[in-house]
Amino acid sequence: MNDDKMAFNIEAPDLTQERVGNVGLPGVWHFDSGKPGPSVLFTALVHGNELCGAWALKELLANGVNLQNGKLTLMFCNLAAFDTFDINRHDASRFVDIDFNRVWTEERLSNTDLIETQRAAALRPWVEQADYLLDIHSMHEPAPPVLVVGTLPRNIALGVQAGIADYIIVDPGHPDGVRMRDFGRFGQPSDDAHALLIECGYHGDLAAIDTARFAVQRILALSGVMSAEHLPKEWLEQPREPASKPKVLTVTEPVVAKSMDFTFTQPWQGMELIEKQGTVIGYNNGHPVRTPYDHCTLIMPSLRQLIPGVTVVRFARTEPTPDC
Ligand SMILES: [Zn+2]
CATH class of the missing domain: 3.40.630.10 (Zn peptidases)
Incomplete structure (x- = not known):
């Protein structure tokens, strides 16, 4: 892009x-x-x-x-x-x-x-x-x-x-x-x-x-x-209220580009919740990239800094928000 x-x-x-x-x-x-x-x-x-x-x-x-x-x-x-x-x-x-x-x-x-x-x-x-x-x-x-x-x-x-x-x-x-x-x-x-x-x-x-x-x-x-x-x-001038119950997402794994040949199946923006495990979200050097579990959130997908070895998206699970 x-x-x-x-x-x-x-x-x-x-x-x-x-x-x-x-x-x-x-x-x-x-x-x-x-x-x-x-x-x-x-x-x-x-x-x-x-x-x-x-x-x-x-x-x-x-x-x-x-x-x-x-x-x-x-x-x-x-x-x-x-x-x-x-x-x-x-x-x-x-x-x-x-x-x-x-x-x-x-x-x-x-x-x-x-x-x-x-x-x-x-x-x-x-x-x-x-x-x-x-x-x-x-x-x-x-x-x-x-x-x-x-x-x-x-x-x-x-x-x-x-x-x-x-x-x-x-x-x-x-x-x-x-x-x-x-x-x-x-x-x-x-x-x-x-x-x-x-x-x-x-x-x-x-x-x-x-x-x-x-x-x-x-x-x-x-x-x-x-x-x-x-x-x-x-x-x-425009006071803002703190978020009362932020959603806590735990990153389980990064997707790291193996080569310059990386594409996403959709123009993901970030924070999309993918319902089904195994959904193909992109292709890494010709291999499909699949979501590893149900209810998986995509964290900051981007190919703007694509080079081999760079993180192009991360997968995250939703956790209960801790009280504090
Ligand atoms: Zn920065």
């Missing part, structure tokens, strides 16, 4: 001021209330064409950060990829050398040859100091927002409590690398650091910016670092 099949309605923000930062690293801002409380980290532009989070953080900065407790870090992550952004070829600006959200292993972080591994290594101390991470993304195809929480119960509980999206995806990540949200303390069962990744909707959908603002607002409220009265006024 060509980029131009779907309207891209989000302009690239001017980040001239935001990239200055205040800690000696481009695009990194850190604020300390001087009072006890958690250290919260919001990240945008992990992928260079995912602009909704950059808009939300830009607005938050422009409004002036006024913390009541703890610390807050704002990070515009992959500026090198963002700098290549072209609205007519937006998929091409996802990353420069390697997907920034697949490099969070010691081995890849020590690679000094790639733009993204260098940048991730520089940002690492700010990731490691965070007690709460909200990593803000958007999606290749139009679909409802989903909160991606990993597999640890504390993150599933926070996701349910936050009510940022109607769907919570419980998943172990991707076969082709480790995400920031699974790195270090965030992935340790015995730690108490929390990490959520919000997929705010289609990359070019203006509604994705609203979802990014709402996600930021909810984590600021739940972490207690900043009260609502200090948020940008326009964020509060």
Whole structure:
């Protein structure tokens, strides 16, 4: 599918001021209330064409950060990829050398040859100091927002409590690398650091910016670092209620493209519920791809970044929503 099949309605923000930062690293801002409380980290532009989070953080900065407790870090992550952004070829600006959200292993972080591994290594101390991470993304195809929480119960509980999206995806990540949200303390069962990744909707959908603002607002409220009265006024004009009972979907397996010869049987958008086990949803290198069980949900199907080894869709089961 060509980029131009779907309207891209989000302009690239001017980040001239935001990239200055205040800690000696481009695009990194850190604020300390001087009072006890958690250290919260919001990240945008992990992928260079995912602009909704950059808009939300830009607005938050422009409004002036006024913390009541703890610390807050704002990070515009992959500026090198963002700098290549072209609205007519937006998929091409996802990353420069390697997907920034697949490099969070010691081995890849020590690679000094790639733009993204260098940048991730520089940002690492700010990731490691965070007690709460909200990593803000958007999606290749139009679909409802989903909160991606990993597999640890504390993150599933926070996701349910936050009510940022109607769907919570419980998943172990991707076969082709480790995400920031699974790195270090965030992935340790015995730690108490929390990490959520919000997929705010289609990359070019203006509604994705609203979802990014709402996600930021909810984590600021739940972490207690900043009260609502200090948020940008326009964020509060149309108050939004948290989702009361998000649907929890557990990813059971990814479908990984074996070659460039991968097709779907339908233009799946994501979150489709396939009733029958064995339904053919695509062809992978000539072989049918079948749903592995009844009532299987398709998570983020997309061929926009198709290369051998990339995840093109994931299968998920519905779980009872935990009380918390
Ligand atoms: Zn992304």
